[in-house]
Structures are given as structure tokens and as C-alpha cells.
Amino acid sequence: MNAPFPPSRPPLHLLIAAPRGFCAGVDRAIEIVQRALERYGPPVYVRHEIVHNKFVVDTLKAKGAIFVEDLDEVPDGLPVIFSAHGVPKSVPAEATARGLDWLDATCPLVSKVHRQAERQLEAGRHILFIGHAGHPEVIGTFGQVPEGAMTLVETVEDVAALSFAEDAQLAYLTQTTLSVDDTAAILAAIEARFPQVVAPKAEDICYATSNRQAAVKEIAPMCDLVLVIGAPNSSNSLRLVEVAERCGKPAYLIQRASELDPAWLDGVNTVGVTAGASAPEALVDEVLACLRQWREVAVEEVVTARERMTFKLPRQLAD
Structure with missing residues (x-):
């Protein structure tokens, strides 16, 4: 009582x-899991938490979603969904090689950053990526380009420690969920040190x-x-x-x-x-x-x- x-x-x-x-990306990701459960029937596997919220994850678990951290945990013949944070290119490639029916719930604004990374690489530029080490979105974005093509920058102090020449061919991109104010300070430091750095066409913070x-x-x-x-x-x-x-x-x-x-x-x-x-x-x-x-x-x-x-x-x- x-x-x-x-x-x-x-x-x-x-x-x-x-x-x-x-937000729209979270709405979309959750609907993808719900529709997949309706279409395929449970269980449906999801690589990583579809979004970072225990209530949402537990609600989807109750409907038949199974959350795993690695594709090795997904049985053959069952559908798998990639989380809203995005995944390295190697993940869908591995799923395809195994014949898994996969769905990509990556937020389209994160996917936009992935495509920008590819374009900067094609233009011959090294990418400075502002983000938080270990975050799934950062891991997924780094996985869009070959190893060594991107350098993580977390703080203004990191900018001072970069070893590139002032006229190096550089571009910058950012994680979509950063502090607006912190990121502005880091970008100001990058642009002051590397005046030729190429900015994204539109701000990456969503x-x-x-x-x-x-x-x-x-x-x-x-x-x-x-x-x-x-x-x-x-x-x-x-x-x-x-x-x-x-x-x-x-x-x-x-x-x-x-x-x-x-x-x-x-x-x-x-x-x-x-x-x-x-x-x-x-x-x-x-x-x-x-x-x-x-x-x-x-x-x-x-x-x-x-x-x-x-x-x-x-x-x-x-x-």
C-alpha cells in the first residue's frame, strides 16, 4: 500500500x-526493430543496444529482440539489426558473407558523416575526427576508412599535440552527439593551427x-x-x-x-x-x-x- x-x-x-x-533517428531505429519482429517473428538479433536506454532495450527484449555485441553470437539464418550508432564496414561485410539477413538502423545523420569520411579520403585528405574514444559511433566512423586515415581529437590539448605540418591536407568531422560549446572550442583550435583544413559542408553535430x-x-x-x-x-x-x-x-x-x-x-x-x-x-x-x-x-x-x-x-x- x-x-x-x-x-x-x-x-x-x-x-x-x-x-x-x-529524436528522428531513435524513432526510426526502434521502429526498425519492432517491424522486423513483426515481419520475421522473434527472435530478431540486434548488434549492440539499438539505442542507449535500458528501458527501451528491455521493452524490445520482452518482444523477442536479443541484443549481442558481436556477430559471432548471431545464429545462422536469423535476421540481425545494426544499432543507430553505426558500425564499421567490416560488420555488414561479415554478415553478408555469412548469408545473414541484416538491417541497418544507423541514424541517417551518422551515415552522412560516414559518406563525408569516404569523400575526404578520396580527395587525399587526412581526417581529424572530434569525438569520444570508445563510443560506438566513433568506432563505426573509424571503420569506414582504412586504418591510419583518421586521427581522433578529444580536447583542445589534443590539437596542440598533433604532428601534422601547417599546410597538410586535412579535413575534420565530428561525432553527432558532442557538446556544442566544447566542439566549437576544438574546431577553433584546429582552424587556427591548420588554416587550410577543410570543414564539412554542414555541421556534423545533429x-x-x-x-x-x-x-x-x-x-x-x-x-x-x-x-x-x-x-x-x-x-x-x-x-x-x-x-x-x-x-x-x-x-x-x-x-x-x-x-x-x-x-x-x-x-x-x-x-x-x-x-x-x-x-x-x-x-x-x-x-x-x-x-x-x-x-x-x-x-x-x-x-x-x-x-x-x-x-x-x-x-x-x-x-
Whole structure:
């Protein structure tokens, strides 16, 4: 039986960031898994988490998806899906060689970076790639070009340590889920040191990452505390925490309402709430319901952009 509400609940103003939560690439990736389960029947294998969110992964597991880290774990004759983060070229090549029926759920904005990498290589340029070592998107992008054709840059300090000549034939690309501000500083350092460096035709940081960071910058100055709903291995969610903290506000990354600590609300009158691009709106609702148990909540949504982006499904599932 639930404990009764306290007799007097102090007011709490919630500023809900918009945009928040699912982006078009995540929507597409999840729909690919769901449609594959309908088309082929369970089990359907997925290489790596389809998106970085445990709630989403567990929901798909319950429907018959099996998540693995290597193609060796996929039995012959069963379909396999590649995650939204992208994979090295060697992965679909291996799947094809084994005769596996595979579907690519790579976000089209990540695929765009892959194609840019190929074009820069064809033009004879070495690629400086701004990203986080070990992230699946970085591994997938490096796997689009031969070994040694790309150098990872994570910080401004890394730029100073590069050994290329000032007039070297260089281009830069970036991971799609980076901090907008950190990346701007790194790119400024690259362009100052290598004036001839070739930039991508359009910014690689995706619209959803930029929009969610801008929304947090809007609400954080008005808040005493910011809650970011997302996974600890979600790059874009971690960046949202950093954005709030750089606005001078404490921020917590939580996966579920069960991780909320009522002590966080001591002396707090206004809380900002947002969600990373892999976090479903159901988790936002869950957090709001939990906060309502402790405080008399007034909700205000702060809209800084409208998102209407959609992506087509793979042709195998388009019907």
C-alpha cells in the first residue's frame, strides 16, 4: 500500500524542456526493430543496444529482440539489426558473407558523416575526427576508412599535440552527439593551427543534440536543480548534464524515477527536467508522477524549437 501524501506538500515549479527525448533517428531505429519482429517473428538479433536506454532495450527484449555485441553470437539464418550508432564496414561485410539477413538502423545523420569520411579520403585528405574514444559511433566512423586515415581529437590539448605540418591536407568531422560549446572550442583550435583544413559542408553535430542543449541553456538559469533523464552510456544525455552544470546549476542524470532522492529537493523551488534523445516520454511522465508524491507540482513547458524531422525506413521494411 502506498504511503499517504504528507499533509502539506510545498510547491514545486517544474520547467520542462522542449525539445527533449526521442529524436528522428531513435524513432526510426526502434521502429526498425519492432517491424522486423513483426515481419520475421522473434527472435530478431540486434548488434549492440539499438539505442542507449535500458528501458527501451528491455521493452524490445520482452518482444523477442536479443541484443549481442558481436556477430559471432548471431545464429545462422536469423535476421540481425545494426544499432543507430553505426558500425564499421567490416560488420555488414561479415554478415553478408555469412548469408545473414541484416538491417541497418544507423541514424541517417551518422551515415552522412560516414559518406563525408569516404569523400575526404578520396580527395587525399587526412581526417581529424572530434569525438569520444570508445563510443560506438566513433568506432563505426573509424571503420569506414582504412586504418591510419583518421586521427581522433578529444580536447583542445589534443590539437596542440598533433604532428601534422601547417599546410597538410586535412579535413575534420565530428561525432553527432558532442557538446556544442566544447566542439566549437576544438574546431577553433584546429582552424587556427591548420588554416587550410577543410570543414564539412554542414555541421556534423545533429539537430537533436544541438536543440536539446539549447533548451537546457534556456531553462537552467531559472532553475535551482536540473534533472536529465537518460542512460550513463548516452553521450547526448551526459552532455545535457554538463550544459546545466556550466550554467552554474546542480544536475543529476537519472534513468528512472526510482533513482530520485527527495533530499535533492531540500530548499529547491524550481526544477528543470529534460531527457536525452534515447529516453522515451514515458520516463518523463514517470519522474513527474514521482515528484507529485512529494510536492505540489506546477508544470510549465519551455519550447525553444519545433522538430519535424523524419527518416525513411530501410527498403526491406518500407512496406
